[in-house]
Amino acid sequence: MAVRSLPKTGIKADQASPDQSGSLPGLLLEWYDRHRRILPWRFAPGEVADPYRVWLSEIMLQQTTVATVGPYFKNFLDRWPTVNDLAAADLDDVLRAWAGLGYYARARNLHKCAVAVAAQHGGRFPDTEEGLLSLPGIGAYTAAAILAIAFDKPATAMDGNVERVMARLNAVTDPLPGSKPVLRAHAAALVPDRRPGDYTQALFDLGATICAPRKPRCILCPWADACAARKLGIAEDLPAKTAKAAKPTRRALAFVLTDARGHVALRRRPEKGLLGGMMEVPTTPWEAAPAPTLVGSRPHAPLAGIDWKPLPGIVRHTFTHFEFEITVVTGRAAGAGGGADLIWVAPDALGDEALPTVMAKILRHGLGKGLT
DNA sequence: CAGCCGTGGCG
């Protein structure tokens, strides 16, 4: 990701015209000034952007929809108003607040990054590509997005929206991901040196509301006259993508164990890998094989000597690269808890745990009610 | 560098 440096022309930074009017960036900025979306992390025109909020929103928005991120962003900002606050937080509190958002490595890197910014950069985010890329969780896209949106520097932030818009605008029919370099070159050629932050956000809005993956609303598009795919009638077919491999199915048996107080047994997952560092219901290994029998599963049970009762039905959950089918069994432990690595949690307190959605589903099924 | 890494919504 290269920061473009273009010749300056002395036009006021808060205006798209006069020299940009008619140009593609100018048309997009004029459209943005009329149709920009109001989002929790978006600042008003002329308002100084807070790099912390820009960074936090960009991390949360990685592969995650605007609607999903909204409440999480507000909660994080409420609990940790500055990067120094977040750096001082316990990682487990961050994981608990992140629970349900997915891609949990983002939460661990988020905390690492906050610590690094607080300790090594005096609580201020670097405003250079090199400085941003050196931070955990910040890659080419996020570095460019922060440079553009937080610091109003010309940078090419390539995400799914921009790839789609560029593929259509230029009728690039070669499939992703091979076409990424071509699409990036097209995008970089358009980034203006005035209002690059607004331009970048405008491109996101365009991709989200006009140049949508399906049923693009070309009639409303400020770039319609210039769009090569529209002229060819192939806008909705782009961008082309190489076929994805089918997802295998993994199965397991989950042990929903309660003690005499009604507390539920959980475990913490290993720090790395799938659902890293999050809490889980004890299960048999997740394997691409027929559902394990109750007898064969006994060695994996969290406690010995429990009279396990299988529940009817199957809990299904889709991960990025496999389907997961879980058979739930329930059991009652004598007395109050026990078991080496087990953590006993009252049902009312489950909502405060770092529970991934798949584990909340299993508990909802096994306990026969919703989580608070 | 291709595989790994969550979840929810929508047509």
Place this chain on the structure above:
DNA sequence: TCGCCAAGGCT
């Protein structure tokens, strides 16, 4: 119901 996709990064 089902496949696709979302403001990607890490290894």
